[in-house]
Amino acid sequence: MGRYAARRLLQMIPIFIGTTLLIFLMVHILPGDPVRAIYGDKAPDPAQIAAIKREYGFDKPVLEQYVHYMLNLLQGDFGKNLAGRPVIDLMSDAFPVTLRLTLLAITIEIIIGVGLGAWAGLRAGKAADTGVLIFTLTVISIPVFVLGFIARFIFADELGWLPPNVQDSTSFSQLFLPAFVLAMLSMAYVARLTRTTFAENLRADYMRTALAKGLPRRRIIGVHLLRNSLIPVVTFVGTDVGGFIGGAVITEGIFNIQGVGNLLYRAVQTSEGSTVTGVVTVLVLVILLINLLIDLLYAVLDPRIRYA
Amino acid sequence: MPDVTKAQTTDEALLDAVAPPAVEVPAGQDEKKSDKPRSLWGDAWYDLRHRPMFWVSSVLLFLLIVIAAFPGLFTSVDPRDGDLVNHYLSKPELTHFFQPDWFGYDQQGRSIYARVVHGTRASILVGVGVTAVVTLVGALLGMLAGYFGGWVDSVISRLTDIFFGIPFLLGTMVVLNAFTERKVYVVILALAFLGWTSIARVTRSSVITAKQADYVTAARALGAGTSRILFRHVMPNAIAPTIVVATIALGGYISAEATLSFLGLGLSDPTISWGIDISEGSKVIRDNPHTLLFPAGMLSLTVFAFIMLGDAVRDALDPKLR
Amino acid sequence: MTTIDKTRNVPEPRGAADGSTPLLEVRDLHVEFHTRDGVAKAVNGVNYTVNSGETLAVLGESGSGKSVTAQAIMGILDMPPGRIPQGQILYRGEDMLTMSADARRKIRGRKIAMIFQDALSALNPVLSVGYQLGEMFRVHEGLSKKDAKAKAIELMDRVKIPAAKERVGDYPHQFSGGMRQRIMIAMALALEPDLIIADEPTTALDVTVQAQVMDLLAELQREYNMGLILITHDLGVVADVADKIAVMYAGRIVETAPVHELYKRPAHPYTRGLLDSIPRLDQKGQELYAIKGLPPNLTRIPSGCAFNPRCPMAQDVCRTDVPPLHPVTERDGSELVGRGSACHFWKETIHG
Numbered sequence: 001m002g003r004y005a006a007r008r009l010l011q012m013i014p015i016f017i018g019t020t021l022l023i024f025l026m027v028h029i030l031p032g033d034p035v036r037a038i039y040g041d042k043a044p045d046p047a048q049i050a051a052i053k054r055e056y057g058f059d060k061p062v063l064e065q066y067v068h069y070m071l072n073l074l075q076g077d078f079g080k081n082l083a084g085r086p087v088i089d090l091m092s093d094a095f096p097v098t099l100r101l102t103l104l105a106i107t108i109e110i111i112i113g114v115g116l117g118a119w120a121g122l123r124a125g126k127a128a129d130t131g132v133l134i135f136t137l138t139v140i141s142i143p144v145f146v147l148g149f150i151a152r153f154i155f156a157d158e159l160g161w162l163p164p165n166v167q168d169s170t171s172f173s174q175l176f177l178p179a180f181v182l183a184m185l186s187m188a189y190v191a192r193l194t195r196t197t198f199a200e201n202l203r204a205d206y207m208r209t210a211l212a213k214g215l216p217r218r219r220i221i222g223v224h225l226l227r228n229s230l231i232p233v234v235t236f237v238g239t240d241v242g243g244f245i246g247g248a249v250i251t252e253g254i255f256n257i258q259g260v261g262n263l264l265y266r267a268v269q270t271s272e273g274s275t276v277t278g279v280v281t282v283l284v285l286v287i288l289l290i291n292l293l294i295d296l297l298y299a300v301l302d303p304r305i306r307y308a
Numbered sequence: 309m310p311d312v313t314k315a316q317t318t319d320e321a322l323l324d325a326v327a328p329p330a331v332e333v334p335a336g337q338d339e340k341k342s343d344k345p346r347s348l349w350g351d352a353w354y355d356l357r358h359r360p361m362f363w364v365s366s367v368l369l370f371l372l373i374v375i376a377a378f379p380g381l382f383t384s385v386d387p388r389d390g391d392l393v394n395h396y397l398s399k400p401e402l403t404h405f406f407q408p409d410w411f412g413y414d415q416q417g418r419s420i421y422a423r424v425v426h427g428t429r430a431s432i433l434v435g436v437g438v439t440a441v442v443t444l445v446g447a448l449l450g451m452l453a454g455y456f457g458g459w460v461d462s463v464i465s466r467l468t469d470i471f472f473g474i475p476f477l478l479g480t481m482v483v484l485n486a487f488t489e490r491k492v493y494v495v496i497l498a499l500a501f502l503g504w505t506s507i508a509r510v511t512r513s514s515v516i517t518a519k520q521a522d523y524v525t526a527a528r529a530l531g532a533g534t535s536r537i538l539f540r541h542v543m544p545n546a547i548a549p550t551i552v553v554a555t556i557a558l559g560g561y562i563s564a565e566a567t568l569s570f571l572g573l574g575l576s577d578p579t580i581s582w583g584i585d586i587s588e589g590s591k592v593i594r595d596n597p598h599t600l601l602f603p604a605g606m607l608s609l610t611v612f613a614f615i616m617l618g619d620a621v622r623d624a625l626d627p628k629l630r
Numbered sequence: 631m632t633t634i635d636k637t638r639n640v641p642e643p644r645g646a647a648d649g650s651t652p653l654l655e656v657r658d659l660h661v662e663f664h665t666r667d668g669v670a671k672a673v674n675g676v677n678y679t680v681n682s683g684e685t686l687a688v689l690g691e692s693g694s695g696k697s698v699t700a701q702a703i704m705g706i707l708d709m710p711p712g713r714i715p716q717g718q719i720l721y722r723g724e725d726m727l728t729m730s731a732d733a734r735r736k737i738r739g740r741k742i743a744m745i746f747q748d749a750l751s752a753l754n755p756v757l758s759v760g761y762q763l764g765e766m767f768r769v770h771e772g773l774s775k776k777d778a779k780a781k782a783i784e785l786m787d788r789v790k791i792p793a794a795k796e797r798v799g800d801y802p803h804q805f806s807g808g809m810r811q812r813i814m815i816a817m818a819l820a821l822e823p824d825l826i827i828a829d830e831p832t833t834a835l836d837v838t839v840q841a842q843v844m845d846l847l848a849e850l851q852r853e854y855n856m857g858l859i860l861i862t863h864d865l866g867v868v869a870d871v872a873d874k875i876a877v878m879y880a881g882r883i884v885e886t887a888p889v890h891e892l893y894k895r896p897a898h899p900y901t902r903g904l905l906d907s908i909p910r911l912d913q914k915g916q917e918l919y920a921i922k923g924l925p926p927n928l929t930r931i932p933s934g935c936a937f938n939p940r941c942p943m944a945q946d947v948c949r950t951d952v953p954p955l956h957p958v959t960e961r962d963g964s965e966l967v968g969r970g971s972a973c974h975f976w977k978e979t980i981h982g
Contacts, residue, residue: 303801
């Protein structure tokens with residue numbers, strides 16, 4: 001397995017380079033002038049603009065800029081934003097906040113999602129199943145930002161149980177509502193996936209064997225069914241991390257959390273290329289590593305997977 | 309030995325016994341219909357017709373498409389006309405069906421009902437447009453990769469990995485930020501730019517499966533050409549998962565467009581979009597929840613209809629889940 | 631069973647001291663499935679008995695109801711869509727269909743065990759074989775994890791799996807087909823049940839391995855003096871191991887007979903058709919006989935005798951009257967023990 005992990009790590013390099021190059025190109029080739037954006041509606045001095053562009057290397061060809069950027073990156077230098085702050089400082093402020101939010105959300109997602117899905121899957125075709133199906137469809141249909149506003153309106157504005165804005169991002173109780181909103185969409189998918197695999201595996205031959213062995217129902221479901229059904233769920237949760245980042249942009253905006261989502265949103269709006277590139281680069285790296293982790297975890301859960 | 313079957317589970321055996329090919333049917337009157345051998349599509353259609361979810365979503369979608377095509381049938385009020393003096397944030401009159409004041413007015417004194425009706429077109433156009441582009445591009449690339457394999461597959465698969473690597477919403481935000489005036493087609497192309505990867509992946513794997521099927525080997529042995537094999541034998545059998553993914557994704561694109569509009573990076577004025585209205589409404593939600601709830605409800609209903617349709621289609625096309 | 635010398639040498643049946651109550655008796659069992667196309671009548675009044683140390687072979691094409699009957703006995707039918715509208719399944723005289731779910735569970739695996747056709751899918755892919763074997767002891771006998779593992783190794787030795795100790799932690803996919811089927815057998819044997827139901831135990835195996843697995847099963851059955859219901863479509867498998875045969879067609883038993891008598895003198899046209907369609911070396915060059923037509927659609931079983939559309943001997947009466955299982959006698963009327971045929975023309979069939 002060690003060799004497999006090493007090979008996978010090597011395979012990640014071209015994807016990492018490709019993805020960062022793509023985002024770099026997107027940021028730098030597409031129209032929209034970051035330097036001009038600093039000045040807003042004021043008419044800037046062309047000489048000043050040229051000076052700033054030289055300082056940041058914007059006057060060089062894009063590919064050269066990219067190579068330069070990557071070489072700096074290898075030394076841990078993410079560059080500076082246009083206000084002169086190192087991007088790495090901005091990120092080290094924002095990432096822990098989003099990490100806490102996301103971990104909390106994933107926990108909520110798994111507990112509620114698997115629970116609901118298992119409950120429905122064991123009752124496939126019955127009223128409970130239909131109920132869960134409609135519930136998950138509804139959750140999937142309501143966009144996260146609408147869900148967020150409604151949740152904030154009900155629980156913070158009307159009932160006053162929670163503060164509408166998160167002031168202390170280390171407080172579990174303050175982060176709970178945003179994390180719940182962030183988790184909702186993925187939770188619905190997890191519930192549906194669990195429901196499907198449960199219902200499908202219920203009809204597997206080995207379930208019939210377990211029944212024929214005279215095992216109690218608790219054991220049949222808890223050992224034989226659950227173990228097999230969790231494999232696709234784990235994969236989903238792993239590949240869904242990218243979706244969480246998108247959701248974080250919305251959730252952090254609504255609840256005013258100073259995390260990665262907020263940082264990115266502001267950077268995109270002000271065409272802050274270096275911040276966008278830096279954050280996305282780190283995110284891509286995180287996503288790739290999580291995918292590798294999921295692949296390895298897969299082997300633990302499913303012995304049929306062999307790594308050559 | 310008689311025509312004993314090989315490795316068959318009892319379930320399959322039972323199914324066989326229930327629906328054998330239509331040969332030597334014992335004399336009877338009402339057997340004609342159900343003894344026809346059922347194809348995947350025939351089966352799926354049968355299944356769909358018996359799903360209430362399919363009918364609910366179809367009726368909803370039909371209604372939405374009519375609203376999108378002929379908004380004038382539902383309201384004669386101009387959605388851009390604001391009357392701040394008389395209608396600033398007026399509350400909804402829930403009994404005034406189809407009247408301009410049915411859903412109340414927004415902070416510019418515009419009829420929310422008229423805006424909801426006129427916003428339908430943009431959302432539906434974006435959803436259908438993105439799905440069309442994404443399906444064309446993704447299915448083509450996936451088919452090429454899956455069918456030809458080798459270096460074609462390597463190139464396309466790596467390309468897919470790279471585009472898949474960038475978080476969807478973030479990448480789309482960056483693309484859209486470059487445009488100051490964002491018309492419907494701009495949003496469509498921006499969403500499609502990163503959206504094609506999942507379709508390509510699904511198509512690739514189902515083409516690989518279909519390609520290995522015995523009937524394809526047989527066709528090849530009989531001397532069928534590449535294009536004939538691809539379009540006659542592989543595609544019809546590989547397309548089902550692609551259709552399912554595309555239908556379900558459609559609702560997601562509508563939701564994504566609204567989200568982007570909410571962030572100020574989606575459709576821009578003068579296009580009327582539910583996302584923009586929700587964003588505006590969220591600013592005064594505390595005392596005027598109606599400004600947010602009606603466009604949000606309409607948006608959710610639309611996404612709901614598409615996702616429900618996709619769901620029904622998936623269940624019908626995936627005999628494993630039956 | 632006087633005609634079968636094999637059963638004479640076995641020890642007295644265990645447990646059944648009175649000797650009159652059979653180990654298992656199926657009485658007038660009906661099973662139906664509610665499907666989209668209507669009600670599929672999979673089993674339509676099956677009767678059979680099995681005693682300790684006895685092997686009953688149930689023979690039939692797919693869809694004849696042989697596996698469904700077995701699943702009904704095990705209590706592992708999918709209900710719904712399955713339903714048992716009438717019938718009894720008596721284990722040592724007690725009807726299992728009216729027992730509490732818990733009482734039934736205690737019989738499953740411990741008293742009646744089952745061997746499935748496809749061991750690869752019947753074994754849980756993500757649990758080691760040692761775990762799956764040991765589970766029997768942990769659940770039914772409350773053994774510790776460690777003791778259960780020791781027992782599992784013992785069992786694997788018992789079914790002649792080489793290097794059992796080293797392989798106990800392996801997963802099903804790491805074994806060959808034959809070895810996997812041995813593990814299935816070991817699992818069924820774990821608690822030395824009274825009755826084993828083997829559903830096509832060798833169908834998924836290579837021909838060379840089939841004989842080994844069959845021999846092992848027969849040997850263990852003799853040793854533990856268990857009852858065995860062997861479900862198969864393979865007439866070749868049956869001849870060597872079975873004591874008596876029940877031939878099923880469209881959810882009914884159409885003929886019962888001690889094994890060798892059936893081969894010598896079938897008393898039902900369907901059985902005759904089955905026997906005639908076995909390829910034989912001495913008939914090289916001749917066209918192979920095949921029963922014409924297809925098994926009936928279970929939602930629309932033909933009226934009268936279900937076999938009538940395919941039967942070379944069918945007359946008008948066959949299309950209207952369901953033939954009961956007639957006792958089969960010699961030409962002079964003397965009794966043939968254990969023989970029966972559900973054919974209006976059994977006399978013509980057996981005596982030509």
